[in-house]
Amino acid sequence: MEEKNFDRLILYFSDKIRSALEKVSIKDQIQEIRLRAEKPLSVTSFGKELFITENGGISSSPSIGLIVGKRDVDYSFKAVCEYSVHSFQKELSQGYITLPGGHRVGLCGSAVIKDGKMETIKHISGMNFRIANEVKGCADEIMKILFNSKIAGTLIIGPPLSGKTTVLRDLCRQLGNLRKVSLIDERGEIASVYQGIPQNDVGICTDVFDGYQKEDGMAAAIRAMSPEIIVVDEIGGLNDCMAIERCSNAGVVVIASAHAGSFEELDERKHIKALLDQRIFSQVVLLGNREKPGVIKDIKEVQRHAENIRNAADYHNYGADGNYILKKVN
Numbered sequence: 594m595e596e597k598n599f600d601r602l603i604l605y606f607s608d609k610i611r612s613a614l615e616k617v618s619i620k621d622q623i624q625e626i627r628l629r630a631e632k633p634l635s636v637t638s639f640g641k642e643l644f645i646t647e648n649g650g651i652s653s654s655p656s657i658g659l660i661v662g663k664r665d666v667d668y669s670f671k672a673v674c675e676y677s678v679h680s681f682q683k684e685l686s687q688g689y690i691t692l693p694g695g696h697r698v699g700l701c702g703s704a705v706i707k708d709g710k711m712e713t714i715k716h717i718s719g720m721n722f723r724i725a726n727e728v729k730g731c732a733d734e735i736m737k738i739l740f741n742s743k744i745a746g747t748l749i750i751g752p753p754l755s756g757k758t759t760v761l762r763d764l765c766r767q768l769g770n771l772r773k774v775s776l777i778d779e780r781g782e783i784a785s786v787y788q789g790i791p792q793n794d795v796g797i798c799t800d801v802f803d804g805y806q807k808e809d810g811m812a813a814a815i816r817a818m819s820p821e822i823i824v825v826d827e828i829g830g831l832n833d834c835m836a837i838e839r840c841s842n843a844g845v846v847v848i849a850s851a852h853a854g855s856f857e858e859l860d861e862r863k864h865i866k867a868l869l870d871q872r873i874f875s876q877v878v879l880l881g882n883r884e885k886p887g888v889i890k891d892i893k894e895v896q897r898h899a900e901n902i903r904n905a906a907d908y909h910n911y912g913a914d915g916n917y918i919l920k921k922v923n
Contacts, residue, residue, distance in 0.1 A: 599623070602696055602722065607668040610634060613659050616649020624754055626722040630666045633658025640754060663718075670717045673698050685713040694792060695725035695785035725758070725782055727793050731887045732763035738892060739876055744772065744822060744846050746873050748865070750853040751880030756887030757850040758782055758826055760880065762793060764848060765824045769796015775814035776801045777825040799824075808836035815843050822846045834864040841873045855879070856893060869895050894920050 599620040603611045606628075613634060614626070625637035633655045634645045643651050644658030652658065673690050674681045684690045688711075690698045699721040702714045739747060749764075751757050762783045768774050776799050778784045784791035786803040795801065800818045802810035807825055814820050823840050825833075828849045837847050853859050856879060860866055868874055875895050881888035 605672040607665045628720045630663045691781040695782045697723045745875045748874040749850040749878045752854040755880040769799030772821045774799040775820035777810035808832045811836040
């Protein structure tokens, strides 16, 4: 990440933690900063967990890492909640808070359950500051290979920290400079809207649906904005996939991302598999591992779809039969 963004992010930390992080020499290579109460301060860099010493040194050994106190965690928790925890109940029920700039803070602690659902989190014991990077040009290769002559439904997959959101953001920017795009930004990580204005460049012709649940945002976009393309991050559930099917039926191309470390793992995501069976996504991009975030590992086309799958809602009647075929893109 850019050093100036790192310096802004560490304002959410206590003086002790901030002082150590200010001295770190690899600020531009850090993807996550983790606080765990009464445990060493750590960061993630290219998939490796490293520990930070009091003087900003970096080590693979936790024994010399700066110990994070419960007060340090409490300080950061109050800071990311803007010192008004009750105003962030929706975010707390989801287990994360999105900061200006698109950085996401994951939280762990004791769940408060009401009517069978998690209402909030108390006694916060750990925080993971996941750093968002706006990397313009990182989707150039995908644009060149896949979208040279026609925009087609595309699914971007990869394991955690593989750069899915970063690549999707740049795709949104490039496509939004050419076509009418609706971005469904449920967690605020892509556009980083602040007081109604996207802080990240997501394209001149991109309309942002910030904070909408994915299915609601897609429905609203089709009704109100007549998009040619819908961009949505981290799909997976039945409601997401049924909403994507409705987009396809309305003639809208969907560009989306999902968690999967390999093409084979897609068969375990039955609702996504139903979309592939129907060729709603006609191409799948696999990103590299944690050591190579944002790097394309492979691209494949979906060759054919199953005749016995009518829609995503019917998928459970048939099971995973391997109906779609993936063929490598030359």
